[in-house]
Amino acid sequence: MILPIVAYGDPVLRKKGDEIDEDYPNLDKLIENMFETMYDAHGVGLAAPQVGLPIRLFIVDAAPFAEGEDADEECADFKRVFINPVIFEESGEEWEFEEGCLSIPNIREEVSRKSVVKIEYYDENWDLYEEELDGILARIVQHEYDHIEGKLFTDRISPLRRTLLQGRLLDITKGNVDVAYKMKFPKSKKR
Ligand code: NI
Numbered sequence: 001m002i003l004p005i006v007a008y009g010d011p012v013l014r015k016k017g018d019e020i021d022e023d024y025p026n027l028d029k030l031i032e033n034m035f036e037t038m039y040d041a042h043g044v045g046l047a048a049p050q051v052g053l054p055i056r057l058f059i060v061d062a063a064p065f066a067e068g069e070d071a072d073e074e075c076a077d078f079k080r081v082f083i084n085p086v087i088f089e090e091s092g093e094e095w096e097f098e099e100g101c102l103s104i105p106n107i108r109e110e111v112s113r114k115s116v117v118k119i120e121y122y123d124e125n126w127d128l129y130e131e132e133l134d135g136i137l138a139r140i141v142q143h144e145y146d147h148i149e150g151k152l153f154t155d156r157i158s159p160l161r162r163t164l165l166q167g168r169l170l171d172i173t174k175g176n177v178d179v180a181y182k183m184k185f186p187k188s189k190k191r
Contacts, residue, residue, distance in 0.1 A: 009173030015054035017148035041181035047147030058144040085121035092116035
């Protein structure tokens with residue numbers, strides 16, 4: 001089932017997510033729905049707050065980055081579920097990359113982040129993993145991890161850029177935006 005993606009301005013995107021345990025209701029179904037929702041919107045990552053749930057869960061499928069000119073083969077089979085993840089180390093050079101977000105449609109901005117992360121997380125079978133990621137994979141995970149911390153990529157751009165975007169961000173909150181997937185806008189007047 002495709003779930004509506006929560007738009008910029010909704011308070012759920014600003015909550016620090018709670019950890020979940022194995023008794024979380026219908027977790028398998030939720031994960032399945034999140035993948036369906038992400039693929040429908042052509043995203044490479046989706047965090048639970050983006051479907052209205054302030055919990056520490058996000059999914060990633062980096063496959064689109066394994067195609068095209070700057071193809072990165074590592075991305076081809078990087079499909080993962082991250083439950084209760086902890087980024088316990090970030091290192092390497094800061095690098096800029098143009099990020100977008102399914103909750104902030106039609107806006108892309110250069111964001112600077114460190115290039116390497118070490119992360120511990122449970123997968124959908126509650127097996128515990130520790131992984132070191134770099135490049136685009138680290139970037140996707142850092143972006144999604146921000147979501148479960150209540151942060152958005154627009155928090156990481158310069159104050160000037162943010163000021164320039166203010167009008168467009170408000171339009172997104174109100175639902176005045178062209179988007180091809182199902183969304184939930186906090187201040188939409190449309191029914
Ligand atoms: Ni996002």
